[in-house]
Amino acid sequence: MSKLGEGIGEGEGISLSDDSLREWQHDVAHNVLSGKNVLLVAPTGSGKSHLALWLCRNYSRVLWVLPTKALTREWFMAAYRALSGTKKVNIYTGDYRRESSKYEGDIILATYESALLQLRRKDEWFCGLDLLVMDEFQFMDDDERGGVIEELLILLSEFKPSVQVFALSATIGNPHEIGRWLSTLFTKPVEVFEVPMELRPVHLVQHAVKFRSEKHKKMYLLKLIKDNPDKQFLVFVPRRFEAEGLARYYAALGVKTAVHHAGLDRLSRITAEDGFRSGGVQALFCTATLQYGVNLPAHFVVVYDPIWNTRRGEFSISVNDYLQMAGRAGRPLVSPVDGKEILEGNVVIFAVGSNEYRYAKLHLLNHDAEPVMSFFETNLVQRIHGLLLYRKAEEIRKLLSKSFARVEPKMVNHALQTLAKMGFLDGGGLNRVGRFVAELNLNPFVAYRFIRELKGFPRGERFGQ
Incomplete structure (x- = not known):
């Protein structure tokens, strides 16, 4: 098995040789390098972003945009260590004081908002742009940030319609419709590639567990963690206070825990991510900040609350969000705990009562991605x-x-x-x-x-x- 993701974020073991690509990646690369715009829909953990990194070698100027600061930092570190000998690699997220008011570099990794800001300023750096990599492209369907992606693409099509676009996602249910739309924005032809789930390098096992009460759910997770001391867990919860509370609860019971959510400062988020990557953290309690693309060595992903209530009413996890969370399990990595390659990922949905269990079974488990709509x-x-x-x-x-x-x-x-x-x-x-x-x-x-x-x-x- 080819370890495409091994060391990404740490800068170790990143191979950009032609041999590091699988057959489907070679097919996609051929179309990109022949000058086409490409929309790639492939399973989580299959090597989409690795392919983007491989392609960066072949272009003079690349903008790689991503949805979160954590993901942008991770792939900046990978690109810097793999390409900084021949390319000037830079990062723009708004987190770093040294960031200039204009883009500087051959390869820029930035958040969607940073890229849009520079396009609004008509930064001349874009005049020389050869390739735009749109990572986690399913964010078009996000009610808060989907408009940012559309405006970014519209403005870029006005600024430089001849630029090449390589869009990546694991959860777009209507890729050909999106492909037709992209063809109206830019001058180059668009190819759509859909990679089947069977080509995911690490097998995923998914199931739901039904509980009588919140207490039973807590005790089950403790037993699961204790029974798997050499395994690492990502536990997704919908609210920040819940992530912090659960981390404190299990830490008091002897579990090495950490917290990750958007309310933390940059240093705290980085410390949590690096602690998990190094094996010092067994259970990382997080919100949606880690469900998109971040390459962490998780054997288990636990969806702690598929349905939750607030003062504004009842909310439930969408199919696409669930698929992103599930995709964090079983990445093609070497475990920092026992030094063994991760060969299987496990996804467990915790459900209290019949309503949550029914929703998990009928709407989340083993479902295809939903169509992406415009916001x-x-x-x-x-x-x-x-x-x-x-x-x-x-x-x-x-x-x-x-x-x-x-x-x-x-x-x-x-x-x-x-x-x-x-x-x-x-x-x-x-x-x-x-x-x-x-x-x-x-x-x-x-x-x-x-x-x-x-x-x-x-x-x-x-x-x-």
Whole structure:
């Protein structure tokens, strides 16, 4: 078995030789190197990102965008150690003080938001861009960040329509529809590749366990951990306080635990990830921050709450989110605990009562990915605010026709009227303040409230003049 992921994030054992690629990876690479845009849908842990890293050697300038800071850092470390001898590799996430206001480097790894910010600023670095790698492309379906991806692609298609695009995902249920949309944005032809689950290098075993109470669930997890002292566990929970509480509970019972969620500072998140990679942490309690692409040596993934309640009502894990969580188990890695190659991944859904158990069995286990939809309209005012950096108001509809969404004209008019009332438009285009807010990728509603409050202070009325 080829250990494609071995050492990724630690910089050890990364092979970028032609022999490190499997047959399907060679087929995909051939199409990319022949000049086509490619949408690749392949199982988690099958080597999608490794292929992207392999391809980076062949391009003068690459932008590799990812959804989370943890994932961006991981692949930056892999790219830096594998390619820094011949390429200048850099990272932009907003976490590092040394980050320049403009992109610098041959290979840039960045979060979606960082890339969009630079495109809004019309960073000249993009003029020389050869290849865009869109990792975890299923985030188009995210209600908060899906619009960021669409705007990023629309602006890049305006800035440089001839750029090559290599989009990766494990959970897109309608890849050919997405492929057709990409072909309307960029000039190069699009090929869609779907890799079957059977070609995942490490077998996944999935099942659900039903419990009578939360107490029984807690005790079962303790027994599972104690019975497998040489195995590591990723335990996914929906809320930060729950991750922290469970980590403290099991640590008091002798389990080596750590916590990972978006509310922690960068050093705390990195410490938790590195502790798990080194084998010093047996059970890492985390939220969705680790469900996307991060390469950790987990033998077990536990989905602790498939359904949960808040003041806003009942929530449940989607099929696509579950598939991403499940994909963290059984990566093609060597275990830091016993030095053995991980040959099987186990996914366990914990269900308290019949309702949760039924949902797990009927909606989560062994299901195909759901179709990806557009959430471009969710933050339409902010999206149009960014597009106005490239086009006047009367030309916005042409740009919006490039969206995967079907935006109604009345919604466009309402968004433009809203921006005008905020004082960001002048003569059909952005004024000085509107341009300033858009180039910083600020939420226009938040910026408007801030400016309004600022003008209440002495001499604040001069702001924007």
